Amino acid sequence: MGATETLARFVLSTPSTAIPDSILHEGKRCIINYLGVALYASADPSMQILTGMFQEEGGNPQAALIGSAMSTSLQNAALANGYLAHLEDYDDTHFPTVIHPSAPTIPAAIAVGERQNATGLDVLTATVLGIEACCRIGLSVHPHHYDAGWHITGTCGVFGSVVAAGRLLGLDEGQMVNALGIAGTQAAGVRETFGSMSKPFHAGRSAQSGVLAGLLASRGFTSTATILEGRRGFAAVLSTQSNMEQITGELGERWELPNNGLKPYACGVVSHPLIDAMIRFRNDHGVKVEDVVSVTANVQPLVLELMDRQHPRIGLEGKFSHQHSMAVGLVDGGAFPAQYTDERVLDPTIIALRDKIKATVDPKMPEDAAEVTVTLKDGRSITEKVDHATGAPENPMSDAKLEEKFLNLASRVLSKDQSEKLLARLWDIDKVGNIGEIMEMARP
């Protein structure tokens, strides 16, 4: 039996009781984190582009748009709710692959969950299994696939969404194999678009592609049985090397969710240890922006590959500027959505500090680490070495910190009381009888 059939069987045959409690808990944390960032992003003006298009299109109100009174088709809901998940670059990251697995997976799970009147536990289980599939498939082609220029959240995301959708739709094994094929042949998204709305669009489109694949397969649409391992399949075409054992090995024993971290900062994850260091300069050493002569950093290679942008022109570009992210870390003591507005990237103090920052690649630097030295006008130099960035798997965000993040983000569109009630219900999502209840609570 090939990798595709093996995976299809696993994701359909695994009951929630076979998933360790710690993994289900991590899945809950993903859903809470997802809803927080999506609620915050729902107030972004760019959402009107999507909702305007949906209104022109019409359609039955099948599934809710997060942070809105509107419901729309399953496909459009998945598209928009996936876009919202990733717009602020504030979601989660599977560190071994830099996939943001919740962004494509959870929107598919909740949209299809609404159609099926699924329980909260069903949606949670579908989410966990979707993320597992997505991350394992990412591992099978890593690092060759991402290095080639693919946005792995867009490409591998289709597998997260189709597994979640297909499981909730009650596909049989043959249908799930076809659904994986229909989804996998839609895998897309290149990194050239980073710093524009097209980056979060990848997450939305892959959420939608998985829902579409599930719906088509449930009605008998056909595809290949070997999308993952085939000679002209996903791994062969979208990567120079692959290892199917990463997909099929120790299924049900090894889980990828413990390698997934929730982001403390609203920008590219590779800059997070740098921001940690800058915040330490500010909070632990009392460094002020006007005292800084220069800042030098030793960084892992992806920092310059992805985030070397001295002069971002808009907020979305700022999210892919390590210089901007470091500057706001020192000046503002954090890197939240407010630090990535179009106004903030044009602030003269921030611009001046960005110009003083210089990063050098150290190929041996671990992906969640960095070393930063600041030189001050009084002649002093201070060095901070960050071994594991905040939010990395070895330094995870606590449940309490996650609650704080959720309540802060949700407060942009929900009242405090509403946010707190929703949060409490999300911790109990495995006891919710119908996922539609949660979606109604998330309406402003």
Add this chain to the structure above:
Amino acid sequence: MGATETLARFVLSTPSTAIPDSILHEGKRCIINYLGVALYASADPSMQILTGMFQEEGGNPQAALIGSAMSTSLQNAALANGYLAHLEDYDDTHFPTVIHPSAPTIPAAIAVGERQNATGLDVLTATVLGIEACCRIGLSVHPHHYDAGWHITGTCGVFGSVVAAGRLLGLDEGQMVNALGIAGTQAAGVRETFGSMSKPFHAGRSAQSGVLAGLLASRGFTSTATILEGRRGFAAVLSTQSNMEQITGELGERWELPNNGLKPYACGVVSHPLIDAMIRFRNDHGVKVEDVVSVTANVQPLVLELMDRQHPRIGLEGKFSHQHSMAVGLVDGGAFPAQYTDERVLDPTIIALRDKIKATVDPKMPEDAAEVTVTLKDGRSITEKVDHATGAPENPMSDAKLEEKFLNLASRVLSKDQSEKLLARLWDIDKVGNIGEIMEMARP
């Protein structure tokens, strides 16, 4: 100015009067051929999978489904009408790249044309420019891109559809650049799915991706300005080598439509010279199936790469079996949709003949040529060398043959009178005041 901006400017600034009459005539032939194959395919049972999903989804009746009384959203119409274009593998082929350019492009042009109440000439011009962009971008990455396993109709198809859609939507240059980015980052489709419904789905999905990109860009959605030439853009990520000069060189002077051939047979184009040879054995030499001992063929490499399938199990697989296509050529004297039914691939006479066919790759064989030898029970051997397959650019289908093909195909769902009226109106599409008129005439 980079390739993306150059192309955007060209497709927006070229009036129909700047396009040679011969190219506009070839564009008409593409539209006629497209509508013929789509009308025929509209009776396929698999269409009910799509229409069932659309009905569940609801939505405003923005654009017509070919061969149906139904109208649906622009996106769903593009998806379904693109699927229909390619379902029978009977559409057209840009020989230098094996792109089927009409399948993704025309559905986008007619769907958006309906929204805009565009004239027939506007839709024809958008079609010609969309096909030009699609084929040139294909050339820029050929043969490396296809050789890697991409279905080039799915990938490059997004550029045909977005150019057609964007031009009809009246995008400005900046919006068109963004639209190309949004479309290009959706480029997808792997060859592993060949022989299943997912192959024609690629054409539909790329038609839809281009429409979506155009609609989003028209409302202000952003992307990269360098999707084609960028370091992490389409060509760099989806091909090992590329040449942007193929996109930007001699724009408005060199046209690709003369390199596009209309298919005489409803199967993979690389088998067409083989079918020609088998028909010659039958018609010119009186060879009968019961007299055949063996058939040997010298073929270009793609024949075995794409169509080496001794035992197709269903009609869609038969379309990717050179053995099946050759067998029906001899037995039936043609390779029309009737030769690719699930029943026909299981016919004992055909199966027995397929087993007698052996092809050998000759790397020097041109893509539209083949040499076939049949050995008979009486000891004779006959060899036929086909220099240019029927329908290839150097041996094009005549307008009269195209009319015959159209009327045969359309007769599956339209009356003779209706088919003839529609055909006459299509030859005059440049005089049609509103494309909606054509779409109404194409309703059964």
